[in-house]
Amino acid sequence: MYGVGLLKFKGQTLGYILKDSFQMNGTKGEVAKVWAEQVQSAPVKTLPGSNGTIAPSFNLIELDYEVMAALLGGTVVKTGEVATGWKAPSEVVSLEGEFIIETVSMKRITIFNGMLQGNLGGQLNMSSVAHIEVSIEAQIPADGSAPFSIEDIPEV
Numbered sequence: 001m002y003g004v005g006l007l008k009f010k011g012q013t014l015g016y017i018l019k020d021s022f023q024m025n026g027t028k029g030e031v032a033k034v035w036a037e038q039v040q041s042a043p044v045k046t047l048p049g050s051n052g053t054i055a056p057s058f059n060l061i062e063l064d065y066e067v068m069a070a071l072l073g074g075t076v077v078k079t080g081e082v083a084t085g086w087k088a089p090s091e092v093v094s095l096e097g098e099f100i101i102e103t104v105s106m107k108r109i110t111i112f113n114g115m116l117q118g119n120l121g122g123q124l125n126m127s128s129v130a131h132i133e134v135s136i137e138a139q140i141p142a143d144g145s146a147p148f149s150i151e152d153i154p155e156v
Contacts, residue, residue, distance in 0.1 A: 001150070003104025007058070009116060009136075010097035012070050015062030018122075018131055022058040025135075053138050054111070054148060056101065059121065059131040071095070071118040071132055099136050102153060111148045113141040 030049035073093030077085035
């Protein structure tokens with residue numbers, strides 16, 4: 001798999017991300033090694049503790065007000081029907097939902113129950129841009145099914 005083509009959170013397309021900022025942040029599963037006093041060269045048993053998982057992170061550079069509200073909480077400020085600003089949330093925000101990554105190599109990674117954390121970051125100068133620093137933690141869905149999947153994107 002290679003290349004980020006499209007990102008969606010709860011059905012909303014997110015926009016451009018900063019070049020080379022996307023990380024899968026995969027983690028190995030955890031195990032507990034059981035050692036015996038009589039055997040010094042290797043564990044006599046290895047007990048699985050958890051499966052490996054992913055926790056993608058990236059920097060979103062397309063700061064559309066609607067997307068900001070979707071990723072950071074808060075409210076969109078409108079003048080008539082036109083979005084003209086964004087106000088940060090005054091309460092703690094917990095954003096959870098389906099997160100989809102479509103790759104240039106025609107694979108779709110779906111995190112069925114992702115917990116999203118985001119914050120404003122970057123720089124305000126003439127050689128860089130402000131962005132939303134986003135991280136997604138894959139969680140087990142309420143029905144106990146798989147936390148994420150990888151599948152081919154059907155050709156249309």
